[in-house]
Amino acid sequence: DNLCDRVEKGLDEGLLPVEVFRDDTVFRAEMERIFARTWVFVAHASEIPNKGDFVLRRLGLDKVIVTRDDSGEINVMLNHCRHRGTEVCHHDKGNARTFKCPYHGWAYRNNGDWAGAPHLKDAYGGPLDKKEWGLLRAPRVEVLHGFIFAALSDEVPPLREHLGAAAWMFDAIFGLHPDGMKVIKEPERFIVKADWKSGAENFSGDAYHVSTAHLSASLSEFIPGVNQVSSVACAYDMGNGNSFIGHALPKLIGPEFEFWGYPKEYRDQFDLSSLDETQIEMLKTLPPTIGTLFPNFSYLRFPQPDRPGAMPVPFTSIRVWQPVSPGVMELWNYELEYAFLPDEFVEKCYMAGQFGFGSGGIFEQDDTAVWEGIAKVANSPWTRSKGMKLHYQQKREGADPTWKGPGLFYPAVYGENCQEEFWRRWLKDMKEGKSEQNGGNQ
Ligand code: FES
Structure with missing residues (x-):
């Protein structure tokens, strides 16, 4: 934050403190204050033309699965299981109706909904709530001329208005x-x-x-x-x-x-x-x-x-x-x-x-x-x-x-x-x- 003050003063004078290009605190703040708060490009719609298609991408430091689900909608979901957090998808691209976690076997539909788990009755007594225990989803996803942008904040204005x-x-x-x-x-x-x-x-x-x-x-x-x-x-x-x-x-x-x-x-x-x-x-x-x-x-x-x-x-x-x-x-x-x-x-x-x-x-x-x-x-x-x-x-x-x-x-x-x-x-x-x-x- 002290650096922000120096950047502001510096820009007024046409100068920029060099450490903005490599600094642990700045980097962490950028992930939280920029990448978690604004629209970020994740993929192009032509990469997932068919129902079930997916690509694995990044949003800030997080890996996200970008899917076209069974109803044709585009989803951007965190690639981590809700059970213990393991990465669910290990393929760069493909076509799948479900993603199965390699640790204990929880499964998720290609729209992110929780879909099932092994030994369901013995372990849990029955199914879990599919939305509550689904993959975390980017709350805002919009497509402009085929370019898919996602935002982790609900507060962002519509993409076109933002741009x-x-x-x-x-x-x-x-x-x-x-x-x-x-x-x-x-x-x-x-x-x-x-x-x-x-x-x-x-x-x-x-x-x-x-x-x-x-x-x-x-x-x-x-x-x-x-x-x-x-x-x-x-x-x-x-x-x-x-x-x-x-x-x-x-x-x-x-x-x-x-x-x-x-x-x-x-x-x-x-x-x-x-x-x-x-x-x-x-x-x-x-x-x-x-x-x-x-x-x-x-x-x-x-x-x-x-x-x-x-x-x-x-x-x-x-x-x-x-x-x-x-x-x-x-x-x-x-x-x-x-x-x-x-x-x-x-x-x-x-x-x-x-x-x-x-x-x-x-x-x-x-x-x-x-x-x-x-x-x-x-x-x-x-x-x-x-x-x-x-x-x-x-x-x-x-x-x-x-x-x-x-x-x-x-x-x-x-x-x-x-x-x-x-x-x-x-x-x-x-x-x-x-x-x-x-x-x-x-
Ligand atoms: Fe995914 Fe346990 S961590 S099923």
């Missing part, structure tokens, strides 16, 4: 076809020795690193013009810790790169009837290419070749910065594509995404390597004793007053406005969560 201006951006990115998007293959996951916020903050507005951290991509000519990426970038601050970077792709690569460069025959099948004029103009000139929804959901759609020398194709990646422990995250990389697109084109998009941002991709290696240094310095007795602060003082231009969309539009990406937006939301949740905890203790 506010960011929902407008979400519609422009993911709502272009009535068949929606689908996850291609399994999401990749790998451990990175960096704090979850390093990824989330970077994707919220850091185009500045591209010409240095990703220089090798430019030298290999894998991505044309990558070292000019920051100079043709803009920022969309959608408020509430949510923001996006846009790129003038037609200017950077070529006029055919409106709408991220989807080939015309596919672009013609997009249904733009629900979008407003500003959204359509944005997708033609400065499409959002990168972004973060607070706390740990990031988005990336950028044209890349699927092999050196090939014509770039857009790939879509969702990156979840899953907290594991202070200074350690598990990075989940989902690749998605519009469901109506032919398999051959989807495969190209998938390969393009893998070459750049798969676990062995050239961009991915660059980013994770530099982020790990932040977690190291954040834990240094030297930096802590000296109160080391990080620099958030780039020269700022104001927001564009002629912008007709929601939120704020910055014609340049310099200024670190969106990073500040991320940290202001972090601070708000950490302070409000503290008040709630205090209230609860009284």
